[in-house]
Amino acid sequence: LELWYRLRDYDRWYEVAHRLIFEVLPSLQGHPDWMNSRQVLEDAAGMSLDLFWALTTSYAVAVTNDPKSFTFPKHIKDGIVDSSDIDHWGQFWSTTLDEARVAAQTDLTDGLWLFNTFYNKPLLDLGNGTSIVLRPWFLANKATPNGYYATIEQLLGRDRQKTGQWGRLFGQAIEALGRTLIAEHCPGLQLLADETAIRFAWGDGMACDSVLLGDDWLAIDFVHRRISRDTGTTGDLTSLAKDLQIGVVD
Numbered sequence: 014l015e016l017w018y019r020l021r022d023y024d025r026w027y028e029v030a031h032r033l034i035f036e037v038l039p040s041l042q043g044h045p046d047w048m049n050s051r052q053v054l055e056d057a058a059g060m061s062l063d064l065f066w067a068l069t070t071s072y073a074v075a076v077t078n079d080p081k082s083f084t085f086p087k088h089i090k091d092g093i094v095d096s097s098d099i100d101h102w103g104q105f106w107s108t109t110l111d112e113a114r115v116a117a118q119t120d121l122t123d124g125l126w127l128f129n130t131f132y133n134k135p136l137l138d139l140g141n142g143t144s145i146v147l148r149p150w151f152l153a154n155k156a157t158p159n160g161y162y163a164t165i166e167q168l169l170g171r172d173r174q175k176t177g178q179w180g181r182l183f184g185q186a187i188e189a190l191g192r193t194l195i196a197e198h199c200p201g202l203q204l205l206a207d208e209t210a211i212r213f214a215w216g217d218g219m220a221c222d223s224v225l226l227g228d229d230w231l232a233i234d235f236v237h238r239r240i241s242r243d244t245g246t247t248g249d250l251t252s253l254a255k256d257l258q259i260g261v262v263d
Contacts, residue, residue, distance in 0.1 A: 023073070027156050029157075029158055030160070031066070033183075033186050033190055034050075034051075034062070034066065035063075036190075037186045038050060038051075038182070038183075039051075044182060046185070048175070048182060050161075050182075053169070054164065057168050058101060058102070058105050059101045060098050064094070065102060065105075068098070069155055069160075073152050073153040073155060073156040074153070076152050076153065103144060106134055106135055106136045107134055108136070108138065109138050110137065110139060113130050116129065117130045128147070128246045128247055131147050131148055132151055132242060132245070133167060135147075135148060135151035136152070158237070159239055162239070163239070165179055166180075183237060184237055187236075187237045188222050188235045192204070192222075192235075199225075202227070203225070203227065204224070204226070205223065208221075208222070211224055221233060222235050236260070240256045240260070
């Protein structure tokens with residue numbers, strides 16, 4: 014889905030991201046893998062998560078350059094967005110021209126131009142008050158669930174313990190949202206919603222995330238899996254085939 018959602022699907026992707034970030038993740042405080050991702054991002058961005066994410070979704074839709082796309086007012090509840098906040102937001106997602114040259118040269122010496130230079134930092138700061146987006150999809154993707162997950166992961170750095178903890182916590186958030194959506198859209202269904210209840214019904218062993226019960230049963234797994242950077246940039250069909258094998262077939 015990360016590859017093939019259409020322009021008109023952005024609102025659905027951003028709604029899912031919003032629910033994960035502002036509803037589900039805070040509800041998991043007390044989980045063994047809990048970490049305060051809000052605080053991690055706010056410390057790095059220098060503004061509230063609410064404003065940061067509002068700006069990210071607004072600019073993400075704007076750069077798709079669809080004349081019939083969604084529009085956003087420049088005013089918020091307390092007035093106009095401060096220009097310093099917009100500058101902070103831009104700095105967070107920006108790479109300088111000199112940094113981009115070095116990163117691009119590294120790409121080229123590896124034998125393939127993958128646009129890695131702009132994958133994590135999609136804004137190219139030209140140094141004269143102007144920024145350009147060479148790959149609009151890279152910025153648009155920052156406001157999706159995968160965009161938030163990857164951003165926090167990058168901010169945690171090379172600490173494998175913390176990134177592993179974040180991955181497990183985000184997986185729990187995906188499962189929690191999945192069960193919530195079932196309850197919202199299919200009220201009255203009999204649902205086994207945790208692995209303990211599922212193992213009690215069927216015995217020990219591997220367990221899925223939820224089971225719908227009725228005249229028959231339907232097992233559901235909620236899976237969060239990212240496409241590789243090669244597939245997401247300009248890799249070949251081998252990269253895509255590998256991701257499909259892992260993410261769909263397995």
